[in-house]
Amino acid sequence: MAKLFDQITSLLDSTVDAAVVLDGERRVRHYNPAYQALTGLRGRALAERVAAGARCFELFKLDICADACVGCKARDSGRRIRVDEIAAVRGDGEDLTCIVTAVPLELADGEQLIIETYRDVTADVRIQRRLKVALEHERRAKEDLEEKVRERTAELRAAQAQLVHQEKMSSLGRLVAGIAHELNNPINFVYGNVDFLGQYMESLLRLAALIDGAPLPDATRAAYDALKAEVEYEFLVGDWQKLLRSIRAGAERTAAIVADLKTFARTGGTELAEADLVAGIDTTLNLIAPLLKNRVDVRRRGGTRIPRVVCNAGHLNQVFMNILTNAAQAIVGPGWIEVEIATVDDGAAVRVVVADSGPGIGPDLMAKIGDPFFTTKEVGEGTGLGLWITANIVRAHGGTLSWGNRVGAGAEFVVTVPVAGPDKDGEAGRTP
Amino acid sequence: MTLARPRVLVVDDERYNRELVQRTLARYADVLVACDLDEALAACAAVAVDVLITDQRLGAGTGTELAARVRAAAPQTRIVLITGYVEDAEVIAAQAAGLVDDVIGKPFAPIALRQRVLGP
Incomplete structure (x- = not known):
């Protein structure tokens, strides 16, 4: 009986993790050197407290001791329990993170024991957290960079498009201005000459009117009237001014379009x-x-x-x-x-x-x-x-x-x- | 303008416009024509010209260029510029410098041109 207990304590004394053997009431029956270091109680101090019947949570307190005692659960369920990342405070006030295991053990005389171990993973957790933060930081930086590249690409694309559009508009402007200028001369001589055509027509009609009223030999008169019928003289007299008006309107409208194009292309x-x-x-x-x-x-x-x-x-x-x-x-x-x-x-x-x-x-x-x-x-x-x-x-x-x-x-x-x-x-x- | 029958030189590289101006003024003036800068300068050197009417674009030269040379050689000649671009910087500068006496925009009505060149 004592042999098993001694074997267990001997094993625990040689492990790196802190370990205690508790009785059913969670009083400390045995502790190893690593456990002593955790409690911060030096020399005889710990042995005296243990001899006085100190319970585990009075010597080294985990933040779940009060609500969810790991040892109690192991004792009550009869099963081994392991809980990761438990916060604790070391005897010297340092915050720790521990992995806690609890194993229930029943001795041959029926005594209930609990073996608890505490592995200090504070440094590991700290490194993991730092690594996580660094990775997150890197991920964000990468995202930021990608976003920036997307933005810059869009800006460049837009700037390039603007340049192309600008060049297009400027070419169009030059083209329109050139066409407008080339149209100016023909419009000018169409528009200007319409007046002269009108004057020439009036002169010819006056001439015809004079002949209308003049005495002519019958044969000449007949030939004259026949020619007037052939050229539809009456229609011509009624239509020529309309004709000139439409030519002038066409020239004026073209001139207005050219003027607009010039304004636009300017x-x-x-x-x-x-x-x-x-x-x-x-x-x-x-x-x-x-x-x-x-x-x-x-x-x-x-x-x-x-x-x-x-x-x-x-x-x-x-x-x-x-x-x-x-x-x-x-x-x-x-x-x-x-x-x-x-x-x-x-x-x-x-x-x-x-x-x-x-x-x-x-x-x-x-x-x-x-x-x-x-x-x-x-x-x-x-x-x-x-x-x-x-x-x-x-x-x-x-x-x-x-x-x-x-x-x-x-x-x-x-x-x-x-x-x-x-x-x-x-x-x-x-x-x- | 009190000129009895002025001598007018019409300079334009566009034949139909040249003819139009000539047609517009022929009854009231002795009209000479030239189709480029050299012909125009030759005509001015040969006879005294009362009024020079020139288009701004003359193929190898410009109306304002011609105006500057005629103004230097014959300051008494009245110079009228015809242009499609009355807002052209060169035209405005020539007006400001007193190189041209009048600027007529294209297209123009013949009667308006006649009045501007020869007076009512």
């Missing part, structure tokens, strides 16, 4: 100059007239006594072109577009509001439509850059662009630009 490099926004908007409305024809009613409000604005006129024309084209395309079938131009901020800024009778902007799209490459159009129909570039241009002018829906109507876009132009360090010159 990128004027990248310099800022005073420009008439109202004229720019009217020009743009003329240019998109084919999109609106007989379908969309354009209501222009305000626009009187609007100061000239320091801006890049070509770029701002592009802004209005984008917004008005979007509005026209949003309207299916008949509808209206309202353009309101007014001064705001005590005359320091000009505000242009473009509203339409279309379906409006879906609430899920409201935040997205300004993103580069976002488009609701079919592949190949829209680049998704229009509104983004529009916003960039307005921002470069020191202005603001906002959008929303009008109650009972469609979308509404509001452009506000300062009359004095962007601040000195503004970037209007670098916008598309």
Whole structure:
């Protein structure tokens, strides 16, 4: 009997882990050197306490001693129990983490014993925690880096697209300006010569009238009348002015289109100059007239006594072109577009509001439509850059662009630009 | 303008425009024509020109370039520039420098051109 007990204590004394043998009441029957170190009780102090019948939790306290005593569970269940990561306080006040095992043992004389061991895993746990923190840190850093790469890639992609778009617009501007100039000469001589054609016709008709009233030999008269019938003289007299009017109208209309194209293409490099926004908007409305024809009613409000604005006129024309084209395309079938131009901020800024009778902007799209490459159009129909570039241009002018829906109507876009132009360090010159 | 029958030199590399200006003024002035800078300068050197009407784009040169040389050689000549781009920086600079007396935008009505060149 004593032999088994001695064998057990001998075994425990030689283990590295702290160990105690407890009786059924949890009084310490035996402890090993490692256990003494845990209690912090030096020399005879521990032996005296043990001899006085100290219980385990009075010597070395785990934080579960009060609520869930491991030894008691082992004793009551008759099974071995192991609990990992138990917090404890060493005798010298140091916080520890332990693995605790409890084994119930019944001696031949029926005495109930509990063998408890305590392995100090404080250092291991600390290292594991640090490792976990370091790994988490690394994972986050990696995620951050990936996010940054994604952002930078998107920025680069957008910047590249803007450059391509800018180059496209600038080529288009040069092309349009070139065509406009080449058309100028032919329009000029068509338009100018119509007057002379009219004068020549009048002269010839006066001549004919003179012959009408002059006495002629019968044969000559007959030949003259026959010729008049052949050339449909009466019809000609009634029609020639209409004919000239239509030629003149055609030339004038072409001249107006050319003038609009010139205004639109006038990128004027990248310099800022005073420009008439109202004229720019009217020009743009003329240019998109084919999109609106007989379908969309354009209501222009305000626009009187609007100061000239320091801006890049070509770029701002592009802004209005984008917004008005979007509005026209949003309207299916008949509808209206309202353009309101007014001064705001005590005359320091000009505000242009473009509203339409279309379906409006879906609430899920409201935040997205300004993103580069976002488009609701079919592949190949829209680049998704229009509104983004529009916003960039307005921002470069020191202005603001906002959008929303009008109650009972469609979308509404509001452009506000300062009359004095962007601040000195503004970037209007670098916008598309 | 009080010129009895002024001598006008019309310079334009576009034949139909040249003819149009000539047609517009022929009843009121002696009209000479030139189609480029060299021809125009040769004409000015040969005879005294009262009014020079030149297009801004002349193929190998510009109207303002011609205006500067004619103004230097014959300061009494009235110089009228015709251009599709009245806002052209070169045109505005020439006006500011007093190199041209009048600028007419294209397209123009013949009667307006006549009044601007010869007076009402």
